[in-house]
Amino acid sequence: MTDRFAQVALPLPLATPYTYRIPESLAGRVAPGARVVVPVRRRELVGVVTAVSTAASGGSTRDILAAPDPEPAIPLGLLAIGDWIAGYYGAPIGPTLRCMLPAGMWGESKDDASLAEAAASERVLALAGEPPTLLERGGLFRRAPRQRALYESLEASGGSAQVRHVVDQLGFGEAVIRGLVKRGLATIARRERLRDPFASLPASPTPERLTGDQAAALAAIEALSPGEGALLFGVTGSGKTLVYLEAVRRELARGRGAIVLVPEIGLTPQTVSRFRGAFGDQVAVLHSGLSEGERADAWRLLRRGERRVAVGARSAVFAPVQDLGIIVVDEEHEASYKNGESPRYHAREVAAVRAQIEGARLVLGSATPSLETMTRAGERLRLLRLPVRVGSRPMPPVELVDLRVAPKVEGTGPLAWSVALDAAIVETLARREQALLLLNRRGYAAFLHCPDCGEVWQCPRCSISLTVHTAPADLKCHYCGHEEALPRSCRACANPVQQMRGVGTQQLERVLAERYPDARIARMDLDTTSTKWSHQRILAQVEAGQVDLLLGTQMIAKGLDFPNVTLVGVADADTGLYLPDFRSAERTFQLLAQVAGRAGRGPKGGRVLVQTRHPTHHALVWSARHDTEGFLKQEREHRTSPPYPPETSLVNLVVSGPGEVEVGRRAAEVADWCQALIDRHALPLTVLGPAPSPLARIKDRWRWHVLLKGPSDSLGRVVRYAAGRLGRERKTRLAIDRDPVTLL
Numbered sequence: 001m002t003d004r005f006a007q008v009a010l011p012l013p014l015a016t017p018y019t020y021r022i023p024e025s026l027a028g029r030v031a032p033g034a035r036v037v038v039p040v041r042r043r044e045l046v047g048v049v050t051a052v053s054t055a056a057s058g059g060s061t062r063d064i065l066a067a068p069d070p071e072p073a074i075p076l077g078l079l080a081i082g083d084w085i086a087g088y089y090g091a092p093i094g095p096t097l098r099c100m101l102p103a104g105m106w107g108e109s110k111d112d113a114s115l116a117e118a119a120a121s122e123r124v125l126a127l128a129g130e131p132p133t134l135l136e137r138g139g140l141f142r143r144a145p146r147q148r149a150l151y152e153s154l155e156a157s158g159g160s161a162q163v164r165h166v167v168d169q170l171g172f173g174e175a176v177i178r179g180l181v182k183r184g185l186a187t188i189a190r191r192e193r194l195r196d197p198f199a200s201l202p203a204s205p206t207p208e209r210l211t212g213d214q215a216a217a218l219a220a221i222e223a224l225s226p227g228e229g230a231l232l233f234g235v236t237g238s239g240k241t242l243v244y245l246e247a248v249r250r251e252l253a254r255g256r257g258a259i260v261l262v263p264e265i266g267l268t269p270q271t272v273s274r275f276r277g278a279f280g281d282q283v284a285v286l287h288s289g290l291s292e293g294e295r296a297d298a299w300r301l302l303r304r305g306e307r308r309v310a311v312g313a314r315s316a317v318f319a320p321v322q323d324l325g326i327i328v329v330d331e332e333h334e335a336s337y338k339n340g341e342s343p344r345y346h347a348r349e350v351a352a353v354r355a356q357i358e359g360a361r362l363v364l365g366s367a368t369p370s371l372e373t374m375t376r377a378g379e380r381l382r383l384l385r386l387p388v389r390v391g392s393r394p395m396p397p398v399e400l401v402d403l404r405v406a407p408k409v410e411g412t413g414p415l416a417w418s419v420a421l422d423a424a425i426v427e428t429l430a431r432r433e434q435a436l437l438l439l440n441r442r443g444y445a446a447f448l449h450c451p452d453c454g455e456v457w458q459c460p461r462c463s464i465s466l467t468v469h470t471a472p473a474d475l476k477c478h479y480c481g482h483e484e485a486l487p488r489s490c491r492a493c494a495n496p497v498q499q500m501r502g503v504g505t506q507q508l509e510r511v512l513a514e515r516y517p518d519a520r521i522a523r524m525d526l527d528t529t530s531t532k533w534s535h536q537r538i539l540a541q542v543e544a545g546q547v548d549l550l551l552g553t554q555m556i557a558k559g560l561d562f563p564n565v566t567l568v569g570v571a572d573a574d575t576g577l578y579l580p581d582f583r584s585a586e587r588t589f590q591l592l593a594q595v596a597g598r599a600g601r602g603p604k605g606g607r608v609l610v611q612t613r614h615p616t617h618h619a620l621v622w623s624a625r626h627d628t629e630g631f632l633k634q635e636r637e638h639r640t641s642p643p644y645p646p647e648t649s650l651v652n653l654v655v656s657g658p659g660e661v662e663v664g665r666r667a668a669e670v671a672d673w674c675q676a677l678i679d680r681h682a683l684p685l686t687v688l689g690p691a692p693s694p695l696a697r698i699k700d701r702w703r704w705h706v707l708l709k710g711p712s713d714s715l716g717r718v719v720r721y722a723a724g725r726l727g728r729e730r731k732t733r734l735a736i737d738r739d740p741v742t743l744l
C-alpha cells in the first residue's frame with residue numbers, strides 16, 4: 001500500500017522540513033503552500049507544506065493532524081520566493097516562510113482564527129451598468145456636474161470606493177451619491193470593513209499633467225518586458241512619486257496589482273496619502289501600527305484580490321497581491337530594506353526575484369542610488385533619469401561651513417554654531433518661513449567622560465559608550481536599552497567634574513530654544529516618536545505652519561515635501577563619516593543629499609548650510625554639488641583596493657555568545673572550515689578574520705566575525721555549507737549575513 005507524505009516547514013531554526021504522513025481525510029487540503037498542524041515532540045505546531053510525495057508506507061512517520069486552508073495560504077509564487085531566500089541567504093525555510101504570513105496565522109490553534117475573524121462591515125459605492133460614452137455623458141450629466149465628477153472619480157479608482165472615503169476625502173455630499181444610485185449608475189453594498197488608521201489620512205490631489213521627463217520615464221517603464229526592471233534616478237523634487245502612481249494606475253487598468261515599498265512607513269505619510277488619494281480603498285497600507293487582526297484583514301483582502309495595491313515597508317514585498325503587475329521600491333538605497341535578523345534578506349533583491357517569478361515590472365527609485373544599483377543600471381536595469389526638479393525649480397545652493405575656521409556665535413556651550421547658520425535661521429524666521437535642522441545623534445550628549453583620567457562611561461552589557469539623556473536625566477545604551485543614573489563623580493578616580501561630549505538632538509533643542517526664543521520648535525527623533533502616530537502628528541504641525549524650526553535625526557531627511565521650508569541646516573555632518581564600515585561615506589553622502597533636497601521645493605526657493613570639520617571629504621564635496629554620479633564614480637574607486645561591493649561580494653559570518661573565549665574559539669573554527677572548503681574546491685575567495693566585530697559586545701553577547709570576499713556564486717557554496725551546520729548550536733550562535741549592508 002502506498003501513502004502520501006508531505007514535507008512541512010516549521011517555524012524552528014531547522015535547515016530542512018520534516019516529513020509527515022497525509023491521512024486520507026485531509027488529502028484534498030494538503031498541498032504545497034497550505035498550512036497544517038503537526039505534532040513536534042509533545043507539542044503541536046503550525047507549519048507550511050513545501051512538497052507532497054508518494055512512497056511506500058513504513059517507518060515511524062507521524063500523521064498531519066489538521067489542515068485549515070481550503071486554499072493554500074501561501075501562493076506558489078511566494079513559496080518559490082521563500083525557497084530562493086532560504087537558499088541564497090542560508091536561512092532555515094520555516095522561519096523564512098514565517099515572515100510571509102501575518103503572525104496570527106501561525107497560532108497554535110487548529111481552527112482558522114484569523115481567516116474566520118468576524119470583521120465589521122463598511123458601505124461601498126460601486127459603479128453599475130454600462131459606462132456611458134463621453135458623448136452620452138454630456139447629456140446625462142448636463143444638470144448634474146457633481147454626479148459626473150463623482151462618477152469619474154469612481155472610475156479613476158477602479159470602479160468602487162468606500163462611501164466614507166467619497167464623503168470625507170473626495171468631498172461629495174450624500175445627495176450626489178443618492179443621485180447616482182437613483183439613476184442606476186451606482187450601487188451601495190456592504191462589505192467587510194478595513195480597520196486601517198491610514199484610511200483617515202487626507203488624500204492629496206494628484207497633479208494631472210506629467211512633465212516631459214516624467215512621461216518619457218513612464219513610457220520606458222511601460223515598455224519593460226515582464227520581469228525586467230528600471231532604475232528611476234531622479235533628483236529630489238523631480239516628481240518620482242507621480243511616475244510610480246501613473247505606472248501603478250496602468251497596471252490596475254489592466255486588472256493587475258502592485259506593491260509599493262517605502263523605507264519606513266511612519267516617515268512617508270505624504271507618499272502613502274498620495275497613493276490613497278489616487279486609488280482610495282484599493283490600497284492596503286501595511287504598517288507596524290496595525291494590530292494582528294488588522295494585519296490579517298489586509299492580508300486576506302489582498303489574497304482575495306479585493307485590495308490590489310499593497311503599500312508598506314520591507315516585509316510588504318511578501319504581500320499576497322494577485323496578478324502582480326509592478327513592484328516599486330522607493331528610495332531603493334535605504335539600509336532599512338535589509339532584514340536585520342534571519343532570514344537576512346534584502347527587500348530590493350527579493351523584489352527583483354519576485355518580479356521575475358511572477359512576471360511583474362520592477363521600478364527602483366532614488367535621488368541617491370546605491371553604488372550596487374547604479375552599477376547594474378545600464379546592464380540588468382534600464383536607467384531612466386529625471387534630471388531636473390518639477391517646474392524647473394533650481395536645486396538649492398549648498399554652502400559648506402568649515403567649523404575649524406568659521407566664526408562662531410557665543411553662548412551655545414559645546415555646540416559649535418556658526419555665525420553663518422545663525423544668521424540664516426534669523427532671516428528665515430523673520431520671513432516667516434520654515435527651517436529643518438539635521439543632527440544625526442539622539443540624546444543630549446554622545447558620552448560622558450572624566451577630564452582628569454579619561455574614563456568614558458560604557459554600557460555594562462555592550463561595548464559602546466552610554467548616551468547622556470535629559471528628561472529624565474540618565475545614561476542610556478542605544479543598543480540594549482540599559483539605563484543608569486547620571487554619576488556625580490568619576491568611578492575610576494572620583495574626580496567630581498564630568499564632561500559631556502558630542503552634542504545630541506536634546507541639547508540642540510535646548511540651545512535653539514534659548515537662542516531663538518520666539519521660534520516654535522519641534523524635535524523628531526526616536527525619543528519623540530515612540531508612540532503611535534507621533535511622526536504624523538509632528539509632520540502635520542509642520543505642514544500646517546505651526547512649527548518654525550524642525551530639528552531631528554535622519555528621520556527628517558526622508559521624502560518630506562514642504563514648500564515653505566526654505567532653509568536646511570546640518571549641525572554636524574561628520575557624525576557617521578569615519579565609522580569602521582565600508583559604507584560610511586556612501587551613507588553620509590546620501591543623508592546630506594537627501595536632507596538638502598528638502599529645501600527650496602516651493603516657489604520661494606531655499607538654501608542649505610552644512611557644518612563640518614571635513615569639508616574636503618568626497619561625501620561632502622559631491623553632496624554640496626548635488627552630484628550623485630560624481631560621488632559614485634569616486635566612491636567606486638575607493639572600493640577597488642581593498643575590494644568591497646560592487647567590486648566584489650561579501651558574506652559576513654558572525655559568531656556570538658555569552659563567553660568571550662568560547663566565541664573567539666568558535667569563530668576560529670568557522671574560519672578554518674571556510675578555508676578548508678575553499679581549498680578543497682579551489683574557490684576564488686578570501687577569508688578575513690576571525691576578528692572581533694567593531695561592536696564587540698551587544699546585550700551581553702560577544703561578537704566575532706569572519707568576512708568572506710569573492711564572486712557571488714562561490715560565496716553561495718560557502719553559504720549552503722554554513723547553512724547545513726546551523727541549528728546544531730547551543731549557546732554560541734552563527735549568523736550568516738550575505739550581502740551585508742553594515743559590518744558593525
Ligand code: ADP
Pocket residue numbers: 207208209210211214234235236237238239240241242390561
Ligand atoms: P521626488 O519624490 O522626486 O523628490 P515628488 O514626487 O515629491 O518628488 O514631487 C515633488 C513635488 O512636485 C510634489 O509637490 C509634487 O506634487 C509636484 N509634482 C510632481 N509632478 C508634477 C507635475 N507633473 N506637475 C506639477 N507638479 C508636480
Ligand code: ZN
Pocket residue numbers: 459460461462477478479480481482699
Ligand atoms: Zn547596552
